[in-house]
Amino acid sequence: MSQPLTRINRLERELHLRQLQVRRLLQMTQAINNNVSADDLFQMYQAFLRQELGVNKMALFVRHSDHDEAWRMATSLGLEEVELPEGIDYGQELQALKRTVTIHDPEHPLFSQFEHVIPVLHKERPIAFILIGSFSDEEDMFERVQIITTISNVIAVAIENKRLFRRQIEQERLEADLDLGAKVQGMLIPKDLPANDHYELSAIYRPKLGVGGDYFDFREFVDGKLVFCIGDFTGKGVSAALLMANFQANFHTLIRKRTDLYDFVTEINESVFRITGGERFVTFFVAEYDRETHQLRYVNAGHPPAVLVSEGGFQLLSEGTTVLGSMDELPMLNVGVVDLPPQALIVTYTDGLTDLQSAAGEPFDEEILYQFARRQYYRSAKSFNENLQAKLEAFRQDNEYPDDLTILTCRIFGD
Numbered sequence: 001m002s003q004p005l006t007r008i009n010r011l012e013r014e015l016h017l018r019q020l021q022v023r024r025l026l027q028m029t030q031a032i033n034n035n036v037s038a039d040d041l042f043q044m045y046q047a048f049l050r051q052e053l054g055v056n057k058m059a060l061f062v063r064h065s066d067h068d069e070a071w072r073m074a075t076s077l078g079l080e081e082v083e084l085p086e087g088i089d090y091g092q093e094l095q096a097l098k099r100t101v102t103i104h105d106p107e108h109p110l111f112s113q114f115e116h117v118i119p120v121l122h123k124e125r126p127i128a129f130i131l132i133g134s135f136s137d138e139e140d141m142f143e144r145v146q147i148i149t150t151i152s153n154v155i156a157v158a159i160e161n162k163r164l165f166r167r168q169i170e171q172e173r174l175e176a177d178l179d180l181g182a183k184v185q186g187m188l189i190p191k192d193l194p195a196n197d198h199y200e201l202s203a204i205y206r207p208k209l210g211v212g213g214d215y216f217d218f219r220e221f222v223d224g225k226l227v228f229c230i231g232d233f234t235g236k237g238v239s240a241a242l243l244m245a246n247f248q249a250n251f252h253t254l255i256r257k258r259t260d261l262y263d264f265v266t267e268i269n270e271s272v273f274r275i276t277g278g279e280r281f282v283t284f285f286v287a288e289y290d291r292e293t294h295q296l297r298y299v300n301a302g303h304p305p306a307v308l309v310s311e312g313g314f315q316l317l318s319e320g321t322t323v324l325g326s327m328d329e330l331p332m333l334n335v336g337v338v339d340l341p342p343q344a345l346i347v348t349y350t351d352g353l354t355d356l357q358s359a360a361g362e363p364f365d366e367e368i369l370y371q372f373a374r375r376q377y378y379r380s381a382k383s384f385n386e387n388l389q390a391k392l393e394a395f396r397q398d399n400e401y402p403d404d405l406t407i408l409t410c411r412i413f414g415d
Contacts, residue, residue: 027044038074038159038162041155041158041159042060042074042075042155043075045060045075045151045152045155046058046075046077048151049077049148049151050077053144053147053148054144055077055078055132055133055144055148056077056078056133057077057078057079057113057114057131057132057133058075058076058077058078058130058131058132058133059073059075059076059077059079059110059114059130059131060073060074060075060076060128060129060130060131060152060155060156061073061074061094061128061129061130061131062074062127062128062156062159062160062163063127063128063160063163071094071129074159078133079113093111094117094119094126094129095126097117097119097126097129098119098121098124098126099119100116100117100118100119100145100149101116101117102115102116103115103116103117103131111131113131113133114131114132114133115132115133116131116132116145117129117130117131117132118130118131118132118145118148118149118152120149120152120153120156120157122156122157122160127156127157127159127160128152128155128156128159128160130148130149130152132145132148177238180238180241182207182241184238184241184242184244184245185207185212185241185244188215188217188241188244188245188248189205189215189216189217190203190216190217190218193218194218194220194226195381195382197413198224198291198412198413199226199289199291199410199411199412199413200380200381200382200410200411200413201218201228201381201408201409201410201411202380202381202382202384202385202408202409202411203216203385203406203407203408203409204385204388204389204405204406204407205405205406206352206401206404206405206406207404208352208401208402208403208404212240212403212404213232213233213234213235213240213244213404214230214231214232214233214350214352214404214405214406215229215230215231215232215233215244215247215248215406216228216229216230216231216348216406216408217229217248217251217252219251219252219255219256221258223292224290224291224292225288225289225290225291226288226289226291226410227255227286227287227288227289228286228287228289228348228408228410229251229284229285229286229287230284230285230303230348230349230350230406230408231247231282231283231284231285231303232282232283232284232303232350232351232404232406233247233280233282234280234281234282235280239280243272243275243276243280243282246271246275247268247271247272247282250267250268250271251268254267254268261286261288261297261298261299261335262299262333262335264286265284265286265299265301265320265321265324265330265333266330266333268284268324269301269321269324269325269327269328269329269330270328272324272325273324273325273326273327273328275325276325278325278326278327278328280325281302281323281324281325281326282301282323282324282325283301283302283303283304283323283324283350283351284299284300284301284302284303284323284324285298285299285300285301285303285306285317285320285348286298286299286301287306287317287346287348287410289340289410289412294339294340294412295337295338295339295340296308296336296337296338296339296340296346297335297336297337298317298319298320298335298336298338299319299320299321299333299334299335299336300317300318300319300320300321300336301320301321301322301323301324302320302321302322302323302324303320303348303350304349304350304351304353304354304366305317305318306346306347306348306349307346307347307348307369307370307373308338308340308344308345308346309344309345309346309347309373309374309377310340310341310342310343310344310345310377311341311342311343311377311378312341313374314370314373314374314377315338317336317338317346318336319334319335319336320333320334320335320336321333321334340412343377343378343412343413344411344412345373345377345378345379345381345384345409345410345411345412346409346410346411346412347369347373347384347407347409348407348408348409348410349369349405349406349407349408350403350404350405350406350407351403352401352402352403352404352405352406353369353392353405353407354366354369355402355403356392356395356396356399356401356402356405357396357399357402358395358396358397358399359396359397359398359399364392364395364396368395372388372391376388379411380411381409381410381411384409384411385407385409388407
């Protein structure tokens with residue numbers, strides 16, 4: 001009679017385990033449908049393994065929420081307190097596993113505490129690893145491992161779905177931020193640029209991903225003076241657009257008051273620092289052209305030097321100061337003054353121009369721009385920019401623009 005009883009007992013245990021599996025799967029499914037937090041799911045999972053299956057040691061690794069290739073230990077049970085070396089991604093060491101295996105590594109700082117590794121795959125891609133140590137009862141170990149595998153699959157897929165959903169929400173939030181930033185920025189960038197018998201402005205404006213940190217602007221005065229500027233703000237999205245909006249308001253307010261360039265740049269710097277606390281900064285170039293005196297006054301605040309080209313050669317406009325907004329007081333500030341020759345061309349640009357690379361990886365460096373400007377300086381600002389745009393397209397071929405790109409060209413016709 002003992003043999004039939006033993007068989008009956010085994011069948012009863014198997015039935016009990018299956019009932020546990022079905023009941024726990026139902027509980028897990030209900031919890032997932034109720035959008036229970038990941039921490040609560042981990043607690044349910046841990047309690048089931050400990051109380052129902054007699055697992056003494058366990059560790060669950062899942063993908064990191066912010067990085068597809070990084071892993072984190074989501075929950076654990078009964079681990080000995082050992083000092084684990086920093087900077088080691090233990091999940092990466094398990095990546096190659098495609099099926100349940102027994103591990104024997106007494107020297108490993110973490111894996112030495114476990115006997116089995118169960119990978120959880122989704123479309124042949126690992127999304128979790130369960131490390132199992134000893135059981136309080138070694139009977140029916142195979143069935144227990146099977147149940148752990150099934151429950152772990154449910155938990156891991158739910159956690160992965162939560163992770164992907166959070167990423168989707170973050171992506172949608174980022175896209176909304178960029179879209180709003182692009183709309184704000186679109187209202188700040190001037191659409192119509194002046195062109196008359198005395199001067200002409202023309203621009204190339206290519207924000208990265210529809211919204212960027214580049215800015216340009218101008219203002220004309222009835223006495224014949226023209227002020228134009230170009231800047232590059234750190235950051236993107238709404239925060240950069242709002243900073244740019246504040247900057248533009250200050251630009252027009254101060255320039256409309258006919259503030260001297262020295263005082264203008266000083267006040268602009270104080271304004272940016274007051275808003276950002278030194279965490280953001282702006283590279284900036286501003287120039288004032290007086291058609292009566294044919295004189296150009298300018299300040300370069302940490303920006304790529306503007307190029308002044310004429311029949312007599314070319315000159316880099318680099319006088320000025322450091323970037324704006326990084327400190328409350330500028331360490332020094334010089335206003336450059338240039339007597340413009342007849343038919344002068346002034347080319348200002350952001351560093352997105354010189355960051356551009358050819359298919360061979362060669363940069364579109366300053367020397368290429370200088371040589372191009374020497375050959376094309378006699379053209380109108382619009383024609384110069386059209387030819388420069390064509391050169392950039394031919395240079396980059398299929399390469400993407402790596403950053404925002406803005407070019408503001410000013411043609412001075414003289415009398």
